[in-house]
C-alpha cells in the first residue's frame with residue numbers, strides 16, 4: 618500500500634573523499650536513482666538530508682578567505698547555503714530521472730527553518746560533528762588558532778569540530794511541504810536539520826549558531842505532516858548491539874521499549890547511531906508510525922518487503 622514517507626539521508630552518504638561539487642553531484646545522482654524507487658512504487662516522498670561534512674567544509678573555506686569586510690557567515694546562514702547546494706544537486710538529479718523515465722512528478726527544494734528553544738541546554742554543550750576528521754595532533758594545532766572551537770572524538774573515526782545541536786520543536790514550513798505532497802510533488806526539505814531559529818519575544822524568528830541533527834528534524838517533520846514512515850538511510854544495513862565486537866548482533870524488528878533498554882546499556886554511539894535511534898523512537902512514540910534504519914544499498918529490499926532495523930510501538 619502506498620505510504621507517506623520521509624527519508625533522511627546522511628551527510629556522509631553525500632560527501633565523497635573528493636569534496637568537489639562534481640564529485641558530490643555524482644554521488645547524489647546515484648542516491649537519487651535509489652530514492653526514485655520510493656516514488657515509482659507509488660509512495661508520497663519527502664527527502665531530507667544531512668550537511669555535517671558540508672557545513673564544516675564551507676566554514677573552513679570561509680575562514681581561510683576572510684577579511685574585515687568579508688567575514689565568515691554565521692552557522693544559520695552557512696546551514697541555509699548547504700540546503701541550497703545539496704538541495705540543488707538532489708533536485709537536479711531527481712528531476713532528470715523523472716523526465717527520463719516519464720514519471721509525472723516535480724521536485725523542489727524548500728529553504729526550511731527549524732524552530733528550537735533558546736534555553737535548550739545543548740547551546741552550552743556542543744555535540745554535533747561538522748567538517749573533516751582530524752588527528753589529535755591537528756586538533757591541538759587548530760585549537761591554538763581558534764581557541765573557541767570544541768573538538769570531540771567521532772565514533773572511533775577521528776576527531777571533528779563539534780557545535781551546538783538543539784532539538785527541533787517545529788518545522789516552520791511543514792504546512793507548505795504538506796501542500797506540495799498533496800499536489801504530487803517531491804519536496805526536498807529540512808536539509809541539514811533545517812536552519813536553526815528561535816522565536817523572539819515579538820514572535821519573529823531569529824537564526825542561531827547551531828547545526829540541528831537531521832535525524833531529529835526528519836522525525837519532527839514526519840510527525841508534523843502526518844507521515845506513515847520515517848526511513849533513516851546511512852552507511853550500515855542495520856543498527857547493531859555490541860557494534861564492532863565479535864558478539865555484534867543486528868537488530869531486525871524491534872519495539873521502542875526494546876530499543877530503550879539497549880539505549881540504557883549504551884549500545885549506540887553518541888553523535889552517530891544514538892540520535893538515529895532516539896529520532897526513530899520519538900517518531901514512533903508520537904505517531905504510532907513505523908521507523909526504519911538501513912543503508913541506501915538496502916532500499917530495494919525495503920521496497921519489496923521488510924528489511925533493515927524496523928522500529929514499531
Ligand SMILES: Nc1ncnc2c1ncn2[C@@H]1O[C@H](COP(=O)(O)OP(=O)(O)O)[C@@H](O)[C@H]1O
Pocket residue numbers: 626627628629630667772850851852853855856857858859860884885886888889890891
Ligand atoms: N550500534 C551501532 N550500530 C550500527 N552502527 C553504529 C552503531 N554505533 C555507531 N555506529 C556507526 O554509526 C554510523 C552512522 O552514523 P553517521 O555516520 O553519523 O550517520 P550519517 O549517515 O547520518 O552521516 C554507522 O556507519 C556506524 O559506523
Ligand SMILES: NC(=O)OP(=O)(O)O
Pocket residue numbers: 626627628629666667668669670746809810828829830831832
Ligand atoms: N545536520 C546533520 O545532521 O548532518 P549529518 O547527517 O551530516 O551529521
